[in-house]
Amino acid sequence: xxxxxxxxxxxxxxxxxxxxxxxxxxxxxxxxxxxxxxxxxxxxxxxxxxxxxxxxxxxxxxxxxxxxxxxxxxxxxxxxxxxxxxxxxxxxxxxxxxxxxxxxxxxxxxxxxxxxxxxxxxxxxxxxxxxxxxxxxxxxxxxxxxxxxxxxxxxxxxxxxxxxxxxxxxxxxxx
Numbered sequence: 001x002x003x004x005x006x007x008x009x010x011x012x013x014x015x016x017x018x019x020x021x022x023x024x025x026x027x028x029x030x031x032x033x034x035x036x037x038x039x040x041x042x043x044x045x046x047x048x049x050x051x052x053x054x055x056x057x058x059x060x061x062x063x064x065x066x067x068x069x070x071x072x073x074x075x076x077x078x079x080x081x082x083x084x085x086x087x088x089x090x091x092x093x094x095x096x097x098x099x100x101x102x103x104x105x106x107x108x109x110x111x112x113x114x115x116x117x118x119x120x121x122x123x124x125x126x127x128x129x130x131x132x133x134x135x136x137x138x139x140x141x142x143x144x145x146x147x148x149x150x151x152x153x154x155x156x157x158x159x160x161x162x163x164x165x166x167x168x169x170x171x172x173x174x175x
Contacts, residue, residue, distance in 0.1 A: 042066030
Protein backbone atom coordinates (compact mmCIF):
# COMPACT_ATOMS: atom_id res chain seq x y z
CA UNK A 1 0.00 0.00 0.00
CA UNK A 2 1.32 3.45 -0.89
CA UNK A 3 0.46 6.81 0.68
CA UNK A 4 -2.37 8.89 -0.74
CA UNK A 5 -1.30 11.79 -2.93
CA UNK A 6 -3.96 14.47 -3.23
CA UNK A 7 -2.63 15.88 -6.50
CA UNK A 8 -1.69 12.54 -8.07
CA UNK A 9 -4.27 10.01 -6.86
CA UNK A 10 -3.20 7.03 -9.04
CA UNK A 11 0.59 7.20 -9.38
CA UNK A 12 0.89 3.48 -10.08
CA UNK A 13 -1.75 3.66 -12.83
CA UNK A 14 -0.07 6.66 -14.45
CA UNK A 15 3.36 5.03 -14.29
CA UNK A 16 4.89 7.50 -11.82
CA UNK A 17 5.75 4.51 -9.63
CA UNK A 18 6.88 1.17 -10.89
CA UNK A 19 6.93 -2.16 -9.09
CA UNK A 20 9.66 -4.77 -9.24
CA UNK A 21 12.43 -6.51 -7.37
CA UNK A 22 13.09 -4.58 -4.18
CA UNK A 23 15.68 -1.83 -4.42
CA UNK A 24 17.23 0.38 -1.78
CA UNK A 25 15.63 3.80 -1.47
CA UNK A 26 18.27 6.48 -2.03
CA UNK A 27 16.67 8.57 0.71
CA UNK A 28 15.81 6.28 3.64
CA UNK A 29 17.96 3.25 2.74
CA UNK A 30 15.06 0.81 3.15
CA UNK A 31 14.21 -1.85 0.58
CA UNK A 32 11.18 -1.00 -1.53
CA UNK A 33 9.36 -2.92 -4.26
CA UNK A 34 7.67 0.30 -5.47
CA UNK A 35 9.74 3.31 -6.51
CA UNK A 36 9.42 6.62 -8.30
CA UNK A 37 10.12 6.66 -12.03
CA UNK A 38 9.30 10.24 -13.14
CA UNK A 39 11.26 13.53 -13.07
CA UNK A 40 12.95 14.68 -9.89
CA UNK A 41 14.79 17.97 -10.21
CA UNK A 42 17.93 17.93 -8.07
CA UNK A 43 21.65 18.58 -8.47
CA UNK A 44 22.38 15.19 -6.86
CA UNK A 45 23.56 12.44 -9.21
CA UNK A 46 23.10 9.54 -6.80
CA UNK A 47 19.30 9.48 -6.63
CA UNK A 48 18.32 6.24 -8.35
CA UNK A 49 15.36 5.07 -6.30
CA UNK A 50 12.85 6.97 -4.15
CA UNK A 51 10.15 5.13 -2.22
CA UNK A 52 6.58 6.51 -2.00
CA UNK A 53 6.91 7.19 1.74
CA UNK A 54 9.96 9.44 1.28
CA UNK A 55 8.04 11.46 -1.31
CA UNK A 56 4.85 11.75 0.76
CA UNK A 57 6.78 12.75 3.88
CA UNK A 58 8.86 15.34 2.04
CA UNK A 59 12.11 13.65 3.11
CA UNK A 60 13.40 13.09 -0.45
CA UNK A 61 12.86 16.71 -1.50
CA UNK A 62 14.49 17.94 1.71
CA UNK A 63 17.46 15.54 1.70
CA UNK A 64 18.31 16.11 -1.97
CA UNK A 65 17.10 19.74 -2.20
CA UNK A 66 14.84 18.70 -5.06
CA UNK A 67 11.42 19.16 -6.58
CA UNK A 68 9.04 16.70 -8.23
CA UNK A 69 7.42 19.54 -10.19
CA UNK A 70 9.13 22.79 -11.12
CA UNK A 71 7.58 25.50 -8.93
CA UNK A 72 7.75 28.00 -11.79
CA UNK A 73 5.81 25.64 -14.07
CA UNK A 74 2.46 25.69 -12.31
CA UNK A 75 -0.66 27.79 -12.35
CA UNK A 76 -0.87 30.23 -9.44
CA UNK A 77 -2.65 29.45 -6.16
CA UNK A 78 -2.91 31.77 -3.17
CA UNK A 79 -1.78 29.31 -0.47
CA UNK A 80 2.00 28.67 -0.47
CA UNK A 81 1.44 25.42 1.48
CA UNK A 82 -0.35 23.98 -1.57
CA UNK A 83 2.64 24.76 -3.79
CA UNK A 84 4.94 23.20 -1.20
CA UNK A 85 2.84 20.01 -1.16
CA UNK A 86 2.81 19.83 -4.96
CA UNK A 87 6.53 20.35 -5.59
CA UNK A 88 7.96 18.59 -2.52
CA UNK A 89 5.48 15.82 -1.62
CA UNK A 90 3.66 14.85 -4.82
CA UNK A 91 4.95 12.52 -7.52
CA UNK A 92 5.15 14.33 -10.84
CA UNK A 93 4.29 13.24 -14.34
CA UNK A 94 6.53 12.92 -17.37
CA UNK A 95 6.00 15.30 -20.30
CA UNK A 96 7.60 15.82 -23.68
CA UNK A 97 8.80 19.26 -22.69
CA UNK A 98 8.72 20.90 -19.27
CA UNK A 99 5.75 19.56 -17.29
CA UNK A 100 3.12 22.11 -16.25
CA UNK A 101 0.61 21.63 -13.40
CA UNK A 102 -2.85 23.15 -13.77
CA UNK A 103 -4.92 24.71 -10.98
CA UNK A 104 -8.59 25.59 -10.58
CA UNK A 105 -10.74 26.85 -7.69
CA UNK A 106 -7.52 28.25 -6.12
CA UNK A 107 -5.99 24.79 -5.71
CA UNK A 108 -3.91 22.49 -7.87
CA UNK A 109 -5.81 19.92 -9.88
CA UNK A 110 -5.30 16.17 -9.61
CA UNK A 111 -3.31 14.62 -12.43
CA UNK A 112 -5.58 11.96 -13.96
CA UNK A 113 -3.32 10.64 -16.70
CA UNK A 114 -1.99 10.73 -20.23
CA UNK A 115 -4.56 11.11 -23.00
CA UNK A 116 -5.08 11.64 -26.68
CA UNK A 117 -8.22 13.11 -28.21
CA UNK A 118 -9.65 9.59 -28.75
CA UNK A 119 -9.42 8.85 -25.01
CA UNK A 120 -11.06 12.17 -24.17
CA UNK A 121 -13.97 11.37 -26.51
CA UNK A 122 -14.30 7.81 -25.13
CA UNK A 123 -14.49 9.23 -21.58
CA UNK A 124 -17.24 11.61 -22.73
CA UNK A 125 -15.13 14.65 -21.81
CA UNK A 126 -14.78 16.27 -25.24
CA UNK A 127 -17.42 18.98 -24.67
CA UNK A 128 -16.10 19.72 -21.18
CA UNK A 129 -12.51 19.98 -22.40
CA UNK A 130 -13.63 22.27 -25.22
CA UNK A 131 -15.18 24.56 -22.59
CA UNK A 132 -12.22 24.48 -20.15
CA UNK A 133 -9.32 24.42 -22.64
CA UNK A 134 -6.98 27.39 -22.22
CA UNK A 135 -4.99 28.09 -25.36
CA UNK A 136 -2.94 30.71 -23.49
CA UNK A 137 -1.54 27.99 -21.20
CA UNK A 138 -1.02 25.28 -23.83
CA UNK A 139 -0.20 27.43 -26.83
CA UNK A 140 -2.08 25.22 -29.29
CA UNK A 141 -5.23 26.07 -31.20
CA UNK A 142 -8.11 23.86 -30.08
CA UNK A 143 -8.64 22.52 -33.61
CA UNK A 144 -5.00 21.37 -33.61
CA UNK A 145 -5.67 19.59 -30.32
CA UNK A 146 -8.68 17.76 -31.75
CA UNK A 147 -6.80 16.73 -34.88
CA UNK A 148 -3.33 15.90 -33.50
CA UNK A 149 -3.56 14.95 -29.82
CA UNK A 150 -2.55 11.29 -29.56
CA UNK A 151 -1.62 9.33 -26.47
CA UNK A 152 2.07 8.39 -26.83
CA UNK A 153 2.14 10.48 -30.01
CA UNK A 154 4.01 13.62 -31.04
CA UNK A 155 1.32 15.78 -29.39
CA UNK A 156 0.60 14.39 -25.92
CA UNK A 157 -2.27 15.30 -23.62
CA UNK A 158 -2.22 15.46 -19.81
CA UNK A 159 -5.62 15.29 -18.14
CA UNK A 160 -6.33 17.03 -14.83
CA UNK A 161 -9.43 17.20 -12.60
CA UNK A 162 -10.33 19.99 -10.19
CA UNK A 163 -10.47 18.69 -6.63
CA UNK A 164 -13.29 21.08 -5.75
CA UNK A 165 -15.70 21.42 -8.68
CA UNK A 166 -14.75 18.23 -10.54
CA UNK A 167 -14.18 19.88 -13.93
CA UNK A 168 -11.56 18.38 -16.22
CA UNK A 169 -8.73 20.33 -17.84
CA UNK A 170 -6.19 19.53 -20.49
CA UNK A 171 -2.56 20.46 -20.87
CA UNK A 172 -0.65 19.40 -24.00
CA UNK A 173 2.85 19.55 -25.42
CA UNK A 174 4.80 18.22 -28.38
CA UNK A 175 8.03 16.36 -28.86
